[in-house]
Amino acid sequence: MTTEHDWITTTVTADLLRGALDTERTEQGLLPHRLPARARAQNTDGQLAMAESHPSGVRLVFRTRATRVELDALRTRRSYVGVPERPAGVYDLLVDGRLAAQGSVDGGNVVVVDMTTGTDEHRPGPAGTVRFEPLPEGDKDVEIWLPHNETTELIALRTDAPVEPARHPGRKVWLHHGSSISHGSDAASPTGIWPATAAALGDVELVNLGLAGSALLDPFTARALRDTPADFISLKIGINLVNLDLMRSRAFGPAVHGFLDTVREGHPTTPLLVVSPILCPIHEDTPGPCAPDVEGLREGRLRFVAMGDPAERASGKLTLNVIRDELSRIVRERAADDPHLHYLDGRELYGEADFAELPLPDDLHPDATTHRRIGERFAKLVFGDDGPFAREV
Template sequence: MSETLREVDLADVRVRGAVEVERTARGILPHRLPAWARAQVPDAFMAQTSAESAGVRLAFRTAATVIELEVSARRMAPDARSPLPPSVYELAADGSVVAAVAAASGSRYLFTFDDPSGTVVDGPPTLVRFAGLPAADTSYELWLPYTDAVEVLAVRADAPVHPAEEPVALRWLHHGSSISHGYRADATSGTWPVVAALAAGVELTNLGFSGSAMLDPFTARTIRDRPTDLITVKIGINLVNGDVMRMRAFRPALDGFLDTVREGHPSTPIVVISPIFCAPVETAAGPTVQDPTRPYEWSIAGGTEADVAQGKLSLGSIRAAIADIVERRRTADDRLRHVHGHLLYGPDDARTLPLPDNLHPGPDVQRLMGERFSELVLHPLLAQRP
């Protein structure tokens, strides 16, 4: 560490995009679910993915030319030794990324679906250093990697650091699956909700949980209790690829989820987004499974179209049900809206921008979805505000 750097009081660093910030013995630990909800998380996979820092950033103002961040970062891994891709930390100013640093995660969360134990292998702290910054008073947001659970141990800089001003932008709270979490994006700023938020200049809280957009009641209550100006719920793909519901359960579950959210937000705009295009389960039922000829590379449907006729879920049947439920509810709730997922990524897009594993968008589609959502939902909503 350079001798010119000074320790920053973590009280002078604002955490944005978290639902709760835990003060630990070593520093601060952002959470995207409150403690009572974390106690209800049903499996080890969601315990890690909901702990990861999708959309979480540190906000402060400084004229420092060097900023160091010391963290204890934990990333999901199949074993204790396999090389992991670097985690990306990004520094943004005025809605644009001005610097990015790739760093190794110190700790691992061992998980595979064959061995879902969720064992933690502790590792050393990670040091992230931004240098060569302009010596001008600047408001920054330091975006943490969406791939990692991050405990902030220290912030250091070569000039004073001051708390960021409270944002006045529209507050947007989003819930979705791994597609919203950002899986396969090249960095946090490339995940579609962050692309959209930066393009429109809104304040994002991203409750995208890989594999875990399951209409969980604790997620609905978390959204209910969170102050916000816009709520979006992108639902469907996890219900299909996990094969966790039939149509009989899905329809009242979605109604119940929306009822709970409305309890805390009687007049807030709510947008329900149906699934984007995913060829294997457009008309066939889930679950999605790995192609045995291409394991861990290519997803295929585990069910059939005949299964859908018996009440299993496909993306097509879910889209039709969402449209029907929203239309019915709109007779008493004109602040509710439905966006068809194909408007963000549809079959025509799939011909030129295919999903690399037949399930998750790559970086190009993540950015495309963010740009489209910004134009389709965020900019029109901003234009209506006084």
């Protein structure tokens, strides 16, 4: 039996991580970031600061003979007044690419949010430990995918055998940017978010810049994409611009062009796919902003409603159908000079028939089963034999 003295403690460093664009050394440990320091310095929005600190798609990867693994971590999670507590964030452990175990940490910080007043309260808590045992004997590559929906400071990795950084698998790198759906909202675990499903089926290495509530054509996000090495890039654009009622049609087209121009500065010939929003009935023809349903909150249910008026489209307010038409036009016109630029209508990933079978539980985000379906569809349509990324290889 392994005793306390048999454990080998490894300080978590950046060379053990994949999927993060930056790391920050904190008082507790190592905090992965999905936006670089320069972008974070230019951001003043708390929602984006939270979203980029959630390690969606980030994983610890190492090679070891260990059969027991422990990870100390400090989580920071959100709790919403009047809404049932969300399950603890999940850590997925993969052995040689296959899901072998899952776990969570206790304790941690809690940010209590009152969506009716827009206020929040920070309640500190202790670090916790997630344990995995027994793992198979012999040398193996181990991946620990961090919770996609909790800020996670990594403190220490303990094993009963030495660890070393895993050899790079040699797979091509897929860089993806999108909204909370790409971030993984309402997925059951980090390898269950749709980009992780698509990456596994497409046999590519994922770098996920899905940023909940924050896919807003920010120039600093475009520069982060520009400066990140990638073999394939996809940009899922639209839903957050409607959610926040952030801009009008006059600004939208030039902003998309500017975003694409910046990405192309660093990736002039990389296959680049623009993806329009999946079906979301509350915003198909009704502008934002989007807000929680107050009556639903009083009943302990979280649902979202569109606060705009369809008539406001005439004044330039954006809806999902307006955005799809504009994105299709922009890509079609740019593709005349950019043969590596492609377009995918998001309703091919989740459309009316899917909504009838698997409705969005809160009228905005897909559930775990739907994440799986979207990931499978994306892999087939984009990485499959006739897909735009496959044709570019």
